[in-house]
Amino acid sequence: MAKRVKIKENNYYDSVTLMSIAKDIKSQEGIKEVVVVMATPHNKELLENVGLLTSEVEEATPKDMVIGIEADSEAEIAKALTATEEALVAKRSSDGDEKYRPRTLDSAINTLPEANLALISVPGNYAPKEAKKALKKGLHVMLFSDNVSVEAEVELKELAAEKGLLMMGPDCGTAIINNKPLAFANVVNEGDIGLVAASGTGAQEITVIIDSKGAGVSQVIGTGGRDLSVEVGGLEMSKGLKALAADKQTQVIVLVSKPPAPEVAKKVLTEVEQIDKPVIVNFLGGKQELFTDSKAIYSSNLEEAALKAVALSKGEEYQFQEFSLDEEKIEEIVNQELSKYSSEQQYLRALYTGGTLCDEAMLILAEELESIYSNIPLKEEWALVDNGVSQQHTALDLGEDEFTQGRPHPMIDPLTRTERLAQEAEDEEVAVLLADVVLGYGSHADPAGELAKAIKSAQQKAAARGGHLTAILSVCGTEADPQNMAEQVEKLEQAGAIVMPSNAQAARLATRIVKEINN
């Protein structure tokens, strides 16, 4: 085995670009490891973990790029190194040499004088400074970066409030402004339903359901996941709510968040009292009692929030529907699956790329099942002993830090999930796989394709043991998304998966089957 580490001084590329180049090179024959990163302290640790940290790398700065390769032979290394260099050059030239790339915000604004929003995704330690500069220049900000301190978040949101600007984030993954998707968002119909969302995939699921029911979206204002904490006090949700209340196009408002701090929940609900438009609130897992005597319309999950919004938008009555399919058809599916299991099979494994989708599924599962172990457990006692090993019924948010160290988020690169699925497939007690496929901008170009292969191979393993693996999925996407929704669904169905129209329905079907097995 041979190793080589090359440093390219003063050569900055963003992490997503570098990870995607490294992934391509790593798939070449004879290559064991490829790391292409900027020399940040964190990345130096990663290099150390794979034995590619040299004294030269230790001296390098975050402006320097490190290419570390481990391969069968020196010849393979030379080939991989050339391929990496070529990919880097190709990336820059595909961006267009003719295109002017300003080095400062001032010159960017000079070039685009009507600019009204800054989308910021630089590493977290540099992000507040860039956001502050943008706000001071009068730009609204969407701050995608995470690892920003709560103090910096409050400072930025207070500055934005003073200036009357949006400060979406930090850690804001999804927004739709004027029907244009920002970062991780779907292409949805324009309409009269406006969202303020502290949860990215929560907003994605709600907007795609709205779209699928023939209604549309005016704006999605993201707040970042920490907005409704005591420290931040819902500063951005409050601003977003007021903005949507004043916006002529918006007729129905949806607020979505994980359960906020009680005093912040109270504050938000008090503000809802002042709004003349119907406001549907989904504090995922939040208590319904909070809504007693409140004008806010309670919804227990994302699907319900979306369907209530659609009903209000269309002037119709909301009716709860457990499944879009007939009860008869559901029973047929359940019985068919039950007939195929071996006697050991009894557990569910839910492998999620979307954190809020995982939460929604766990809340539905927990209504009927005794326990759901997780890396983001609903109850403390359901925390996994080791996140690397599932226990009984387990649901994982694979987008959490413990799974994304040194690798892309599973919505960008399906590898984390396909690897985990292969691991689950070795467990003869597993009967049901539950998972999400999130489409839209930001996500992988073919998430269903990669997952379908992994499902097929897991099902073959179960069959070889005389059993069967049920794969229940939902696709969070629209026909207008860049991935082609119909094709994505078809790939999953061809692999033998059951594709449900929403995450909530997928979770309900999984619950039904697992409950029946254990009856």
Next chain:
Amino acid sequence: MSKKVLELFQKELQVVNIGLESFAENLQEEEVEVIQLDWEPPAGGDEELASILDSLMD
């Protein structure tokens, strides 16, 4: 209150993208005017120096 936000809703979205270039590419596909900043860590990646420069700027 919210005047600038309502103005944003009325105008064409135009974006300065600072960071992941794929976000700018996606916006271009949706026909949004976007300019990509040629961003790199400030002051040669020296965080201490960067923070001094930062405080001078304020």
